[in-house]
Amino acid sequence: MTRQELINQIMTKKTFLCVGLDTDIKKIPEHLLTAEDPIFEFNKAIIDATAKYCVAYKPNLAFYESMGVKGWVSFERTINYLNGAYPNHFIIADAKRGDIGNTSAMYARTFFEEINLDALTVAPYMGEDSVTPFLQYPGKWVILLALTSNKGSHDFQLTEDKDGERLFEKVLRTSQQWGNADNMMYVVGATQGRMFEDIRKVAPDHFLLVPGIGAQGGSLEEVCKYGMTKDCGLLVNSSRAIIYADKTEDFAKVAGQEAKKVADQMAAILG
Amino acid sequence: MTRQELINQIMTKKTFLCVGLDTDIKKIPEHLLTAEDPIFEFNKAIIDATAKYCVAYKPNLAFYESMGVKGWVSFERTINYLNGAYPNHFIIADAKRGDIGNTSAMYARTFFEEINLDALTVAPYMGEDSVTPFLQYPGKWVILLALTSNKGSHDFQLTEDKDGERLFEKVLRTSQQWGNADNMMYVVGATQGRMFEDIRKVAPDHFLLVPGIGAQGGSLEEVCKYGMTKDCGLLVNSSRAIIYADKTEDFAKVAGQEAKKVADQMAAILG
Numbered sequence: 001m002t003r004q005e006l007i008n009q010i011m012t013k014k015t016f017l018c019v020g021l022d023t024d025i026k027k028i029p030e031h032l033l034t035a036e037d038p039i040f041e042f043n044k045a046i047i048d049a050t051a052k053y054c055v056a057y058k059p060n061l062a063f064y065e066s067m068g069v070k071g072w073v074s075f076e077r078t079i080n081y082l083n084g085a086y087p088n089h090f091i092i093a094d095a096k097r098g099d100i101g102n103t104s105a106m107y108a109r110t111f112f113e114e115i116n117l118d119a120l121t122v123a124p125y126m127g128e129d130s131v132t133p134f135l136q137y138p139g140k141w142v143i144l145l146a147l148t149s150n151k152g153s154h155d156f157q158l159t160e161d162k163d164g165e166r167l168f169e170k171v172l173r174t175s176q177q178w179g180n181a182d183n184m185m186y187v188v189g190a191t192q193g194r195m196f197e198d199i200r201k202v203a204p205d206h207f208l209l210v211p212g213i214g215a216q217g218g219s220l221e222e223v224c225k226y227g228m229t230k231d232c233g234l235l236v237n238s239s240r241a242i243i244y245a246d247k248t249e250d251f252a253k254v255a256g257q258e259a260k261k262v263a264d265q266m267a268a269i270l271g
Numbered sequence: 272m273t274r275q276e277l278i279n280q281i282m283t284k285k286t287f288l289c290v291g292l293d294t295d296i297k298k299i300p301e302h303l304l305t306a307e308d309p310i311f312e313f314n315k316a317i318i319d320a321t322a323k324y325c326v327a328y329k330p331n332l333a334f335y336e337s338m339g340v341k342g343w344v345s346f347e348r349t350i351n352y353l354n355g356a357y358p359n360h361f362i363i364a365d366a367k368r369g370d371i372g373n374t375s376a377m378y379a380r381t382f383f384e385e386i387n388l389d390a391l392t393v394a395p396y397m398g399e400d401s402v403t404p405f406l407q408y409p410g411k412w413v414i415l416l417a418l419t420s421n422k423g424s425h426d427f428q429l430t431e432d433k434d435g436e437r438l439f440e441k442v443l444r445t446s447q448q449w450g451n452a453d454n455m456m457y458v459v460g461a462t463q464g465r466m467f468e469d470i471r472k473v474a475p476d477h478f479l480l481v482p483g484i485g486a487q488g489g490s491l492e493e494v495c496k497y498g499m500t501k502d503c504g505l506l507v508n509s510s511r512a513i514i515y516a517d518k519t520e521d522f523a524k525v526a527g528q529e530a531k532k533v534a535d536q537m538a539a540i541l542g
Contacts, residue, residue, distance in 0.1 A: 022374075062370055062374045062377040063374075063377055065378070066378070068385055069344050069347065072343050076340065099367055101423075106337045107336065110337040114337065114339055123369065124396060124427060125428065126367075126416070130423050148396075150401065151399070151400050152397050153398055157396065161430050162431055162432070162433060164433075167438065
């Protein structure tokens with residue numbers, strides 16, 4: 001999906017919600033456990049109930065890999081379902097990959113050729129040749145970790161170099177030599193509040209993927225106040241607060257209602 | 272496997288070689304392609320031919336994931352084979368994972384409970400809570416990226432902070448508050464040469480996993496000169512130079528010969 005297509009979706013649907021499909025077999029409603037593929041059945045129901053309130057889905061691969069081969073089957077089935085039934089939704093694999101060039105190229109082949117995803121999250125620690133193999137696919141995106149939502153983000157990401165530049169700022173600045181606002185986004189946690197101002201000084205136009213509202217406690221208003229651009233420039237993710245809002249047979253309906261609540265807030269902000 | 276058990280293996284067998292199982296369907300001998308699971312057949316033959324010359328195996332997950340569900344089947348079959356036939360070998364999944372605590376805990380469950388691995392490579396960018404969930408399993412190891420073998424390692428890992436400490440040194444120093452030499456190792460590329468001296472100033476006792484000899488051009492002598500400790504303290508990995516040394520029906524035999532060459536050098540160094 002191109003940047004303009006993504007912006008069109010956001011402006012048409014008045015939402016920039018990304019629903020995180022962090023599907024954990026231990027947390028889904030019990031009545032699904034007898035299905036042949038409970039994870040997929042859960043995802044399909046959540047997707048059908050939330051699709052009109054969001055523009056993106058983000059399965060986190062850890063949750064699928066934790067189930068081994070079966071988990072990969074559920075993951076690929078989910079992506080195929082999304083590509084077939086909801087081709088206008090932006091699909092992100094939250095994988096946080098990044099390896100030497102040779103190996104990153106293998107990952108790129110997996111996620112962009114074998115499985116038809118729009119974007120992949122990538123960790124920046126190994127530098128340029130770990131990232132650029134993902135940038136060779138037209139219409140596909142790298143979403144580079146910049147300033148994450150967790151407590152550990154303070155350990156290294158805020159380290160200032162001799163010139164006062166913090167590591168996340170160096171990641172933002174340096175990576176703009178590798179890609180641009182048409183094929184690269186950044187992960188910035190909703191919990192970072194006013195730091196979005198600093199992010200926008202270095203990356204004024206890039207889309208930001210923002211996890212951390214809902215269960216992690218970040219504020220949508222604050223993210224928008226300091227991070228929104230004229231093109232919106234935000235994909236705000238919520239996972240647990242939507243997909244696990246209810247544990248009964250009504251789980252999908254309630255997830256849809258929760259997604260709608262967030263989407264209504266977003267519509268108000270977009271004006 | 273405990274640190275002492277690993278040291279015993281190294282001292283008994285006089286080798287600290289790790290064979291990297293970066294198995295690419297496009298590079299294995301053609302006659303294997305008719306097998307039901309070519310990747311596993313290749314791995315099994317390589318393992319049987321090299322086991323006595325090495326103490327560790329390191330499948331890189333990217334190569335398995337690139338084949339989707341089929342790749343995961345081959346990966347799990349390989350690990351099961353290693354655990355059954357060669358229980359004294361140290362098994363590393365080169366995965367470079369690292370996510371928020373909740374998600375890292377899922378990965379830990381996958382790799383240390385579901386699949387019985389000894390160690391996992393982890394990326395440090397997200398800090399403490401992305402690493403510590405992996406340290407909750409007795410006898411299991413985190414191998415944290417410190418100074419990698421690739422060109423891109425210069426982009427961020429060498430960045431000096433205000434006190435002149437480089438990022439990889441900060442990673443080494445800070446992470447020693449989370450784990451210790453009994454449950455944590457570091458990745459340091461063989462291509463980094465004399466930088467091993469700097470690594471040993473900050474991490475004098477930890478084992479280092481050293482990729483980058485062979486195809487990537489690092490020198491075993493230099494690594495040992497600057498990086499070896501009284502307990503050896505090194506697992507030196509070679510992947511492509513061993514497993515793809517020959518493309519005929521003799522591939523496993525030739526791989527064994529190549530592994531033996533490296534092991535002979537190692538035995539001479541260990542004295």
